Amino acid sequence: MAAVTGASAAAPRGRTAGARARRHRRLRVLAFLSPWLIGFTLFFGYPLLATVYFSFTRYDLFNLEYVGLTNYRYLFGDQDARRSMLNTLWLVTLMVPLRVLFGLGAAQLLAHLKRGGGLFRSIFYLPYLVPPVSATVAFVFVLNPGTGPVDHLADLAGIPLPDWFNDPDWSKPGLALLGLWAVGDVMIILLAAVLDVPRQLYEAAEIDGAGPWQRFRHITLPTVSPVLAFAAVTGVIQTLQYFTQAMVAGKVAAGQSDQPGTQLAPGYPGGSTLTFPQYLYDEGFRQFNMGYACVLALLLFAVAMLFTLLLLRQFHSFADGEAS
Amino acid sequence: MRTPTPRRITVALAALGLGLTSACTAGGGGGTGGGPKTDEKQTLQVWHGWSADHEVKGFEDAVDGFRKLHPNITVKVTGNQTDDQITNAIRGGNPPDVVASFTTDNLGQFCQSGAWQELTPRLREDGVDLNMFPKAVQDYTQFKGRRCALPLLADAYGLYYNTALMKGNAPPKTMSELTALAKKLTVRAPDGTIKVAGFMPSVQYYEHTPQHIATSFGVKWLTPAGTANFSKDPAFKAYLKWEKDLLDWYGYDNAKKFMRSMGQEFEASNPFQKGKVAMAVDGEWRTKFIQKEAPALDYGTAPPPVSDDRAAQYGGGFTLGTIMGIPRGSKHAEAAWAFVKYLATDTGSLVTMANALGNVPSTLPALSSPGLKLPAQFGTFLNVFKHPATTTSPSSPNGGDYLVQLQRFVQDEWETGKVKDPDQGLRDLDAKVDKALELAGG
Numbered sequence: 001m002a003a004v005t006g007a008s009a010a011a012p013r014g015r016t017a018g019a020r021a022r023r024h025r026r027l028r029v030l031a032f033l034s035p036w037l038i039g040f041t042l043f044f045g046y047p048l049l050a051t052v053y054f055s056f057t058r059y060d061l062f063n064l065e066y067v068g069l070t071n072y073r074y075l076f077g078d079q080d081a082r083r084s085m086l087n088t089l090w091l092v093t094l095m096v097p098l099r100v101l102f103g104l105g106a107a108q109l110l111a112h113l114k115r116g117g118g119l120f121r122s123i124f125y126l127p128y129l130v131p132p133v134s135a136t137v138a139f140v141f142v143l144n145p146g147t148g149p150v151d152h153l154a155d156l157a158g159i160p161l162p163d164w165f166n167d168p169d170w171s172k173p174g175l176a177l178l179g180l181w182a183v184g185d186v187m188i189i190l191l192a193a194v195l196d197v198p199r200q201l202y203e204a205a206e207i208d209g210a211g212p213w214q215r216f217r218h219i220t221l222p223t224v225s226p227v228l229a230f231a232a233v234t235g236v237i238q239t240l241q242y243f244t245q246a247m248v249a250g251k252v253a254a255g256q257s258d259q260p261g262t263q264l265a266p267g268y269p270g271g272s273t274l275t276f277p278q279y280l281y282d283e284g285f286r287q288f289n290m291g292y293a294c295v296l297a298l299l300l301f302a303v304a305m306l307f308t309l310l311l312l313r314q315f316h317s318f319a320d321g322e323a324s
Numbered sequence: 325m326r327t328p329t330p331r332r333i334t335v336a337l338a339a340l341g342l343g344l345t346s347a348c349t350a351g352g353g354g355g356t357g358g359g360p361k362t363d364e365k366q367t368l369q370v371w372h373g374w375s376a377d378h379e380v381k382g383f384e385d386a387v388d389g390f391r392k393l394h395p396n397i398t399v400k401v402t403g404n405q406t407d408d409q410i411t412n413a414i415r416g417g418n419p420p421d422v423v424a425s426f427t428t429d430n431l432g433q434f435c436q437s438g439a440w441q442e443l444t445p446r447l448r449e450d451g452v453d454l455n456m457f458p459k460a461v462q463d464y465t466q467f468k469g470r471r472c473a474l475p476l477l478a479d480a481y482g483l484y485y486n487t488a489l490m491k492g493n494a495p496p497k498t499m500s501e502l503t504a505l506a507k508k509l510t511v512r513a514p515d516g517t518i519k520v521a522g523f524m525p526s527v528q529y530y531e532h533t534p535q536h537i538a539t540s541f542g543v544k545w546l547t548p549a550g551t552a553n554f555s556k557d558p559a560f561k562a563y564l565k566w567e568k569d570l571l572d573w574y575g576y577d578n579a580k581k582f583m584r585s586m587g588q589e590f591e592a593s594n595p596f597q598k599g600k601v602a603m604a605v606d607g608e609w610r611t612k613f614i615q616k617e618a619p620a621l622d623y624g625t626a627p628p629p630v631s632d633d634r635a636a637q638y639g640g641g642f643t644l645g646t647i648m649g650i651p652r653g654s655k656h657a658e659a660a661w662a663f664v665k666y667l668a669t670d671t672g673s674l675v676t677m678a679n680a681l682g683n684v685p686s687t688l689p690a691l692s693s694p695g696l697k698l699p700a701q702f703g704t705f706l707n708v709f710k711h712p713a714t715t716t717s718p719s720s721p722n723g724g725d726y727l728v729q730l731q732r733f734v735q736d737e738w739e740t741g742k743v744k745d746p747d748q749g750l751r752d753l754d755a756k757v758d759k760a761l762e763l764a765g766g
Contacts, residue, residue, distance in 0.1 A: 058763075058764075058765050060433060060436070060437045060721070060764070060765070061415060061437070061439075062414070062415065062437035062438060062439050062652075063437055065765070070763070074759070074763050077759070079756070144584060145581075146581065146584035146585030146586075147584075147585055163580075163584075166580065166584055254528065255528070255583065255584075255586060255587070255589065264728070264731075265728045265729075265731045265732035265735065268735075269736075270735075270736040270740070271732070271736060285408060286723050287722040287723050287725050287760070288433045288437070288721070288722060288723060288764065289722065289763055289764055292763055
């Protein structure tokens with residue numbers, strides 16, 4: 001009986017000690033994680049939660065009024081939101097792949113240069129260092145059909161050029177061109193990846209009779225695919241947040257200064273440069289519809305997550321396929 | 325004691341987040357009054373948006389009069405402040421005591437949200453006679469009867485004409501005269517492209533926005549209920565028709581080509597200053613730019629022409645201006661009111677600033693001050709400003725979005741010919757603007 005009593009007394013003690021150890025372990029883990037946890041909660045968790053909360057309100061930056069799903073309902077009939085989504089989608093589906101391809105091409109070229117590699121790397125990278133506002137202003141002026149030197153030279157050569165930033169059909173290709181000009185960020189990481197491919201793989205492939213395209217397709221591409229995935233994912237996220245260049249290009253091409261006190265319709269010409277983040281900003285800070293702007297922000301977040309997951313899945317399946 | 329589970333932690337964090345969210349939206353508190361009396365020693369923080377050296381100096385010179393009048397008050401002036409900075413300061417609970425904004429269209433939001441204090445009780449208490457401001461000025465400093473701003477200088481719009489290019493013709497008084505003269509004075513190259521434009525009607529020409537030009541047709545921007553009025557007021561259709569007819573006479577592609585070669589509005593390359601345009605509607609500030617950038621230009625000014633059915637209204641035009649108020653949470657509201665009242669009503673200060681900045685002084689007594697030393701052509705803008713037919717565009721709770729939507733409609737759909745039926749186009753525009761107003765609680 002006593003033994004039974006002793007055993008029954010010992011068991012809870014053992015369980016308590018084990019639980020205490022587990023709790024200590026958990027606390028230790030939490031302590032190590034706390035810098036990240038605090039940062040994540042304060043700078044991501046709280047803003048996200050606040051955005052969700054505000055999205056159900058009419059919030060003019062000072063006063064809150066609960067309006068239920070009104071902001072969400074407004075989104076469905078909002079033509080400007082639709083137009084800005086389509087513009088951003090255009091940039092994501094065309095500008096991002098073009099930048100990655102162009103960056104990879106430039107990286108391949110630079111990796112195989114026998115001489116002047118450093119010089120050409122600098123030449124390719126330098127445009128990326130130009131502040132986006134200056135670069136965009138310069139681009140719009142240079143491509144201006146009335147006063148720009150490119151048009152003048154093309155005129156002399158008898159080549160008709162489009163209206164670029166004054167034509168709704170050409171303004172986005174103009175922005176894509178600007179993106180390609182400043183491809184230094186993508187080029188530099190892809191160049192590092194290309195230079196990192198083990199030489200012996202190429203040598204072995206050459207011995208097996210593989211040509212340049214086969215070496216590129218079966219050695220370079222699979223090896224650099226994680227970097228390509230990174231470039232694509234960050235490119236998509238950056239382009240979903242595309243703001244400065246589109247706004248500056250529209251305003252400079254319109255020939256109107258954004259003087260304090262003026263109300264300019266964003267997205268010149270014809271709403272073609274109105275990107276989703278620009279519209280979000282306009283709603284939140286120029287029209288004081290912060291509640292609705294929060295709905296747009298949540299949509300942007302969801303789309304960015306979706307794109308990222310899809311891209312990662314695609315790249316993983318490509319890498320797995322190559323490995324097998 | 326129960327161990328917190330991850331679910332409980334999540335719930336607690338969510339509750340904390342919501343609590344913080346609610347707490348952070350209140351704008352940091354702050355009442356509308358309180359603080360030291362005007363005769364106590366204190367420091368007043370004043371924010372304005374001017375940034376150029378001559379503008380900043382002009383403001384400081386005007387403030388000097390207040391400093392002499394109230395030696396116990398130290399006035400600290402900070403320039404180059406935008407509406408975003410003002411809004412953030414108010415929301416943060418530590419705003420300046422006095423703010424000035426160029427964005428008159430935002431007044432609706434400032435008043436409706438309570439971000440700027442209601443001034444009516446103070447005006448009444450001090451017996452300030454609002455009739456010292458023209459009717460249009462009284463309109464653009466209030467929103468739905470709530471007066472939360474006073475004016476601080478104003479802009480008036482008029483017709484500039486290049487004397488040489490006018491070839492002896494008198495400035496037009498009606499839109500028909502303007503159209504006829506614009507055609508007469510236009511010079512084209514053999515291929516039809518425009519070398520000199522008599523008058524460029526497109527809304528893409530700098531200040532020729534619907535806000536400035538449609539006023540000549542006597543448009544009523546909003547209904548008494550504050551909703552869009554584009555399809556209900558025939559003046560909008562008359563404006564659209566006039567604009568498109570003249571633009572089509574130039575040819576849309578020709579006009580676009582001409583406008584692409586114009587350069588920027590606030591640079592020496594401005595086409596009016598370069599003699600590429602015979603007539604243009606612009607603000608009074610252009611006189612200052614011409615003085616500086618094209619001193620040899622021989623030009624005149626006149627009130628903007630009006631639609632033929634409104635010939636009796638000739639002399640009036642469009643006006644808007646800088647607004648000044650006391651933000652919610654001002655810690656020296658009494659002294660702030662003394663400052664706002666002084667700067668908005670004191671003739672000497674207004675004349676000092678008007679001379680320095682090249683703007684219209686915003687009270688009627690200041691308009692006739694002998695201290696005004698501005699170019700001869702400036703007189704037109706003083707006359708337009710005080711004319712009883714001069715109007716403004718009313719504020720809305722969403723930053724004058726209706727004006728942006730109209731500009732976009734004319735620029736993207738009407739001028740390009742995408743919309744053929746103006747009635748339907750204006751009805752669609754009304755619906756769009758009203759939905760946006762409803763979203764903003766208007």
